[in-house]
Structure formats: C-alpha cells, structure tokens
Amino acid sequence: MIVQVDNPVVEVHDLTVSYDRKPVLWDIDLTLPAGALVGVIGPNGAGKSTLIKAMMDLLPTSSGYVRIFNEPIKQVHKRISYVPQRESVDWDFPASVFDVVLMGRYGNLGLFRGPRKADKDAAMEALEKVNMQSFANRQISQLSGGQQQRVFLARALAQNADVYFMDEPFAGVDIATETAIIELLRQMRAQGKTVIVVHHDLQSAADYFDWVVLLNMRLVASGPTEKVLTQELLEQTYGGKLTVLSKVGDLLRKQEFPARETKV
C-alpha cells in the first residue's frame, strides 16, 4: 500500500541508510503530498528518526536520494525546518529561551550578521504562538520537558519555512501541551505548509494526520490515513521483527560489505 503523488513536496527515491555499514532502512521509496499533516509511525528502533535525518541530509546514505520541492536539499535550506528530538541537545547550555528561538532566524541572516530588530520581532511572535512569551528571558536549563518542546517549536516557527520535519514532538509532554501543539500544526496546515511528524501513539494518529507513513526497517505503507491505518498493515508494521533482514544487515557489517556494489 504505497500511494505516490504528483508534484510531491518530498520525494524519497530508493533510499538505504546504514550505521556502521549495517542498513537500518532498506529501499525506502515514497512521495508526500503538499499541505498535509504527515505521521511517520512505527515501533521503537524502526528507523523513524533515521528517515527524518536522512531526508534532512544529516546522515550519509548508502543509496538513493531525497528531493524536496524537486530540488536537492542544499538548494532549499531556507524552505525547510527541522525540530530535533528534545533529548538531542544538552539543555544545560548558557542560553535563554529567547536566544534559542532566535536561532531559527540564523539561516536567513547568513554568516557574521547579528540578529536584527525584525528577527527579534519574529522570534517573539513565534514564542507567542506557542504561548511561551512570558518565558522569553528564562534560562533553558530551568524548563520542563513540555516547555523545551515548545521552545523548539517556536524556533522552527521563527524560520518561516514551508516544510517542517518534527521528531517526536509529543514525546514526554503533558496533555495541555500536546493539544496546543496539534492545534498549532493544524493552523500551519491551513496556511498550506507541509508538516511531517514522527509519532508513536496509534490511538491519536488517526485523528491527527491526514497522511501516514508506516515504517519498520522498510516502508510498509504510505498513503491517506484511512487507507493506511488498517489492521493488516499495522500488524505488518508492529508484528515481530524481520529477523532475516536484520541478520543480513549484521552480515554486511561484519564482512564490511558495501550496501550497493557501486559504493565501496
């Protein structure tokens, strides 16, 4: 069940990603429509974060390519935005909430330039959207998990991008924050933005997303939510590990084999 779309925002072609020569994602081939809220769903260790990172060109790929707006990522930095997993940074860093949100403007500024007044306005506006304006001067080391997530979201909003990639924005946040975030994502969709969200709660997935990508080392499904969230496909995604696939991966690593013959 892999539905391809015309004029995709994101096109992933035959993508294989390995760590230390062991492939953790095999031959992913998918396209995502514009203006959709896309959920990337799969069990722990399925490679969801890996897929997002590979899409953002943060990882070397063993094969395949990614196009965003039909361009390689290097051409479209200003139109994309990445919200990493909250745990990926050390929050005990000497910076205030406002400093971090302002980082969302750095891409537009270019090297050497300091933030201008307009950038500060944009950062403050982004903070207001996530309801954190009163925390602007707070040290980031004092934030709760939900607040950290909001700060990361505000930083992304300040970027004013067209496609957003978010890695588990709902992980470890309270209900109030989750509701606020999903509301925000819906507003973004209404403005024609595309939002791709890694998510692990099946219950809410049907409600949140209009396009779902099911992933477990390989692509199980990609398509409109109602077609993809079926008993059968979910069983394929969550039912047991593909032992042969991961055994072959182990072999590739041990033998120091390339994943593709042409890439040694």
Added chain:
Amino acid sequence: MQQFWEFFSFADANIRYVTLGSVLLAGSSAVVGCFTLLRKRALVGDAVAHSVLPGVCLAFILSGTKNPLILLLGAFITGWISLIVIDYITSRSRIKEDTAIGLVLSVFFGIGILLLTSIQHSGNAAQSGLDKFLFGKAASLVGEDLIVFGIVAVLLLFTTILFYKELMLLCFDQAFARTIGFPVRALELLLTTLTVLAVVVGIQAVGVVLMAAMLITPAAAARFWTENLKVMLVLAALMGAFSGITGAFVSYTAPAMPTGPWIVLIISMIAILSFAFAPKRGWVARLMRQRRNRALILEENLLKLLFQLGELKQDFETSRSLSDLLERRSIPKRQAIHGLKKLKQQGYVKKKKKRWILTIEGEKRGRRVVRLHRLWELYLTQYLHLASDHVHEDAETIEHIITPELEKRLMEELNYPELDPHSARIP
C-alpha cells in the same frame, strides 16, 4: 613587597610587555576554551596541547633557530595532525573517542620528549630555553616572541567574536545548524583551528603539560557564575587574564621558577572557589538553600501547631506553653525554641510569660499551612486514589512548597471543598 610594587607599577617596559603578553595569551585561550568546553571537547584540548611538543622540536631541528614563527608553525602542524588522527581513528575503527585521545596524546608526547632530549644532548648552544615549552616561562615573552604571539592571540579573540553566533549554534545544536545551511564542517574546522592556535600560543606561558588546564579551567569556572554565554566568555577571559598576570609576576620575582604551574594553580584556585561559592550553582549556595528550606519547614510547622491547638480548643486568644506544643508533635526542643524566637522577631508570634500566642498575621499563615495540608490530602485521595491514611506524610512536605497560584488551581479543581479526607474542616 618591594618587588610587588616594582612589578605592578609597570614602570619597566619589559614588565609591561610580559604582563600584556600573559594577559593576551591566557585571556584568548580562555575564550576559545569556552566553546571547546561547551562542545564537550575538553579532552581534545589536552591531546592537542601534548601533541604540539614534537612539532616545536622538529621545527627547531629542521630550521636550527628559535624563531617564534617557525616554532609556532611546527607546533600548529603536529597539533593539527593529532586531531586528524583522533578523528580518523574514531570514525574508521571501533575504538571510542576517549581511547583514541589517550593513544594519540601519549604517542605524540612521547615522541616530543624523545626529540627534546636528543636536542638537549646534541650540544647545540642555540637549544637552551627550548625546554621552557614543557612548563612555560612568561618572563621570556619579550621582543619578537611577544609580537608574534600577541598578534595570534588578538586574532583568536577577534575571530571568536566574529563567529560568535555560528560557534554558539554549533555547540548547542549541530544538526539544526546543518539544516539551516550553515557550513558545519567548515565551522568545526574553524573551532579546531582556534583550539590548536590557542594551545600553540599558550604554551609559551604555561607549557604543553598544563596547557589544557589553561584552555578549559577558566571556562569551567566561569560557567558557575552565569547562564549567559556572552558573560561567560568575558568572565573566562578575565579569570584567565588574572592568572596570567600572576604567572608573569612569579616569573619576574623568581626567574628559576617555571610559570606554568603557577598560572594553573591560580586558575584552579579560582575554579575551586567558583565551585564552592558561586551563587545558585555553587556548593555553598546549595547548602544555604537547603538550610533555608529546613528553617522554613520548622517555622511553618510551629505556626501550624499553634493554629491547630487554637482550632482544637476553639480559642486563639489563649497562649500556649512549649510543652503544649511538643506534646502534639515531637520537635527537638532546642530547635523549637530557636524557631519560635525567629517567628517572634518576624512578628508572627508573641511571647507572654514564657507562653506563646499567634499574632493576627501568624494566625493567617498558620491557617494557610493547615489549609494547604488538607487540600493536598484531598487532592491525593481524589485524583491519585490513595487511601486517606496514606496521604498525611506526603502532605507534610507539600504544604510548604505550594505557591498561591497552585493553591488557586487546587481550589478550582477540587471545587472549593469544605472537608478533608479525615473530615476535618478546611479553614
């Protein structure tokens, strides 16, 4: 003492140069060190510091002079190579970074010592003074050396300020930096180069053995005092500069003394003091906070006791004796007296003929503690479904930390209750 004035009047041009040099060297490496520390690359600094020694020696052997530019170049090259080797080992083998660092550090330093020893035994008269690279000698920072090293130090400071925003993002969130199109590889290279340069210029004053301390310690100390990166940079620079001056002074008064250990000793003292006395993050501040909390708990418990007695007897006008209080709750007697005296000073209780009575304000505060206690018990039984005989202990602590906002929220969520789980009235 006389030497002290001689030195710090800066009348002697030589002293001025030496001081300026030490301040620049120590200050610039401290600033670069802030980013090295935040990037969690403290150990790398150590590896570089030890790896510049073979470079210095080789440069001397090949050129036969002690021209600072040439020595600096040699140091820079081997320092750089050591980092590339570490990177190569970590990315191409299963050896972890710390092991790779240890390996590279000892191999390079070993070779450096070997070369240094052979130079010293070669009978080359020009070699005298090369060994100051081991432990450093601020007083030898004169003339040509000073100019070269000073320029590099200023360059370091300037570059760090120019790339402030980029380096900050690199240290905080490298992945994000890449997605917005920052040239992360180039920035990493820049920070590496800055680190190597900082080490290279610093060794003249501190020596290779202790240079890593000069890079990291001021940054670590400064971190204790502030939550603002800019302030941290300035503080680290000041701390570095101060220890640099001290080193220069020692070098001046006791020419036989190696400077490096002195500089590092001073900066380490500053770090230890910071660790102990910095507000908020420091050890003493934490102790004080705990003490304050204990005092607060004691005071509020006493107010609560007095209030409960009044509530029980339906009479807040009568004064109570200490034993009345201690009967209901065992508080060590000395602590109780101390707490009551403090409450009297603060105007929450009055003392009448060795007996104690709440003032109006004291009654209010006591009532609030009792209310919070009972509210919390109710909250636990209603929302966490705990049995009513299990909630008292918990409420004993929570009653002291609930803020007025939280109190309001509690009241709302519990629908402005009248009675607690033990059917006592919530005042």
